[in-house]
Every structure is written in C-alpha cells, then in structure tokens.
Amino acid sequence: MPKLRSLFVLVICFIFISSCANTSARLLDSDESALKLRSIQSRVFDTTDTETTLRTIISTMQDLSFVINKADLELGSISGTKLKGYILDMTVSVRPRGENQLVVRANATLGINPIVEPEPYQDFFTSLEKAMFLTANQID
Amino acid sequence: MDNFKIFRFENKSFGLLIAIILLISGCAGKFDGFVLGESFLADRQIQTRKFSTDDEKALLVAASGVLQDMGYKLEESETKLGVLVASKTRDATKIAEVAIKVLYAFLLVNIPIDHIQTFKVSLITSVSPNGGYLLRATFQRTVINDQNRVTLRATIHDKEIYKDFFDKLSKSVFLEAQKI
Numbered sequence: 001m002p003k004l005r006s007l008f009v010l011v012i013c014f015i016f017i018s019s020c021a022n023t024s025a026r027l028l029d030s031d032e033s034a035l036k037l038r039s040i041q042s043r044v045f046d047t048t049d050t051e052t053t054l055r056t057i058i059s060t061m062q063d064l065s066f067v068i069n070k071a072d073l074e075l076g077s078i079s080g081t082k083l084k085g086y087i088l089d090m091t092v093s094v095r096p097r098g099e100n101q102l103v104v105r106a107n108a109t110l111g112i113n114p115i116v117e118p119e120p121y122q123d124f125f126t127s128l129e130k131a132m133f134l135t136a137n138q139i140d
Numbered sequence: 141m142d143n144f145k146i147f148r149f150e151n152k153s154f155g156l157l158i159a160i161i162l163l164i165s166g167c168a169g170k171f172d173g174f175v176l177g178e179s180f181l182a183d184r185q186i187q188t189r190k191f192s193t194d195d196e197k198a199l200l201v202a203a204s205g206v207l208q209d210m211g212y213k214l215e216e217s218e219t220k221l222g223v224l225v226a227s228k229t230r231d232a233t234k235i236a237e238v239a240i241k242v243l244y245a246f247l248l249v250n251i252p253i254d255h256i257q258t259f260k261v262s263l264i265t266s267v268s269p270n271g272g273y274l275l276r277a278t279f280q281r282t283v284i285n286d287q288n289r290v291t292l293r294a295t296i297h298d299k300e301i302y303k304d305f306f307d308k309l310s311k312s313v314f315l316e317a318q319k320i
Contacts (some may be wrong), residue, residue, distance in 0.1 A: 064228035083293040
C-alpha cells in the first residue's frame with residue numbers, strides 16, 4: 001500500500017512538472033545549447049565577397065538537389081527545400097566577420113525536426129568549400 | 141527449478157531481442173541529405189544550358205516569360221543573384237485509377253487515388269567561365285491523394301522534361317534578343 005501511494009505521488013509530480021513545459025516554449029527554441037548549435041552550423045571563410053559566396057551556396061544547394069525558395073542579397077540569405085521522400089528545408093545566411101572574413105551559417109530541418117547533429121552540417125560545408133575553392137574554418 | 145529455467149529462457153530471449161533491435165537501428169546509417177549524390181554531375185549537365193548573352197537580366201526576363209507560358213506563378217525573384225522561383229498546382233487524377241476506385245466502391249472499399257500535384261521550379265543564372273551565362277533549372281513534384289496524404293515528393297530528373305523546357309527557353313531568348 002505505501003508503494004502504491006509513492007507511485008501515485010510520483011505520477012502527480014510528473015504531471016505537475018510536465019505541465020510547466022508548454023508547447024509554446026518551442027516558439028524561441030533557445031537554451032544553453034544554442035551556442036554549441038551555432039558553432040556546429042557555422043563556418044568562417046577568408047573572403048569578403050558576399051555576392052559570390054551567396055551564388056556559390058545556391059550552386060552547391062542545387063548540386064544537392066535543393067530547389068531554391070528565397071534569395072536576398074541585401075539580407076545575405078538563401079533558403080531552399082529538398083524533396084526525396086522526406087522534406088529537407090535549409091536556410092543559409094552570410095554575414096561579414098571583421099574586415100576580411102565572412103561567416104556562413106546553415107540551419108536545416110528534416111520534416112518538423114531541426115537537425116542538431118554536426119555530421120550533416122559538416123557534409124554541407126565540405127561540399128561548399130570545394131565549390132568555393134576556400135577552406136571552411138570552424139568558429140573560434 | 142522449472143521456474144528458474146523459464147526465467148533463464150526469457151532472459152535469453154530478451155537479450156536476443158535487444159541485440160536484434162540494436163543491430164537494426166545500427167543499420168539505419170547516417171543521414172545523407174547533404175552528401176553529393178553519385179549522379180550530381182549528370183544532373184547538373186541535364187539541368188543546365190549555356191546562353192550566349194551578356195545580359196543576365198534579359199535572360200531572367202525571357203525565363204520568367206516561359207514560366208508564365210507554362211502556367212507557372214512567380215513566387216520569388218532576386219535578379220541580383222539570378223534567382224527565379226515559380227510553382228503551379230494541377231489535377232493529378234488518372235482515368236484508370238478512377239475506374240479502379242469505382243470498382244472497389246462496389247465492394248464498399250474506398251481506395252485512395254492521386255488527386256492534386258504541385259510543381260515547383262527554381263531557375264538560377266550564373267556567369268559561364270567561357271563567356272555568356274548559364275541557366276540551371278531544378279523541378280520538384282509533390283502529389284497529394286484524395287485522402288489529403290502526400291504520395292510523392294521528389295526532384296524531377298527526367299532528361300526529356302529539361303530538354304523540352306530549354307527548347308522553349310531558347311526560342312524565347314531568341315525572340316527577346318530579336319525584340320519580336
């Protein structure tokens with residue numbers, strides 16, 4: 001009987017804790033792992049030519065069978081979708097870093113799940129650095 | 141003693157089950173959505189044509205005209221990066237599928253059949269290393285059945301489709317160049 005009571009208390013605690021985490025918390029999706037994720041998703045290139053970098057990103061995404069959805073030179077961003085049974089969405093942005101470098105950041109979702117593993121991003125940047133004839137450096 | 145034997149047997153079966161699950165999940169492999177496929181160079185060749193013009197904007201104007209001729213709706217454009225995106229939605233019903241659906245209906249079975257298809261295309265221009273401009277088209281197709289489920293999501297790799305598209309575009313570019 002005491003065991004049953006403990007179980008009951010445990011279930012009540014679980015319901016109480018889980019009710020605190022509502023689904024709207026996913027709106028911002030930012031926690032302590034955001035910095036780590038940014039590092040996984042970003043690479044630095046030794047160039048200042050934003051337009052050429054964006055055009056090379058588009059070309060790399062096309063080689064990966066993406067259809068481009070949006071492109072904006074002023075914002076420095078490209079988004080595209082790959083359909084292969086699954087839906088793979090990706091947005092890539094380009095920002096200046098200091099006076100001689102650009103940071104390229106990619107973030108992708110597979111269906112409704114954000115990709116947070118490093119390997120897929122590494123694969124993308126490997127393809128991109130080949131196309132850019134430049135080395136993709138990890139952010140310090 | 142018998143109970144002990146049964147427990148040991150169940151324990152072994154459970155271990156086997158876990159081993160099989162681990163083996164299967166291990167076979168799932170890593171996600172290869174960002175790895176260049178073996179056919180990427182062939183795809184690039186099928187999807188790209190070179191145009192002997194030094195006017196990127198005129199090439200994009202001609203391309204948007206062809207897309208309009210084909211009933212596409214322009215969704216996005218960024219001429220500074222040579223990007224055009226368009227889509228169209230059309231009926232995907234096949235008469236043979238409808239006939240089969242009717243036959244099944246007599247057996248009180250409602251089978252799903254293709255209903256609507258959406259085509260999406262991005263056209264990207266870039267400077268050709270040997271002069272002129274390259275234009276690369278990528279088409280995608282999504283099919284939804286009459287029960288509102290997606291039955292197909294794919295990039296189109298059919299050589300003939302791209303050939304037809306570029307034939308139309310070549311004519312349009314010629315007409316644009318001649319201002320006809």
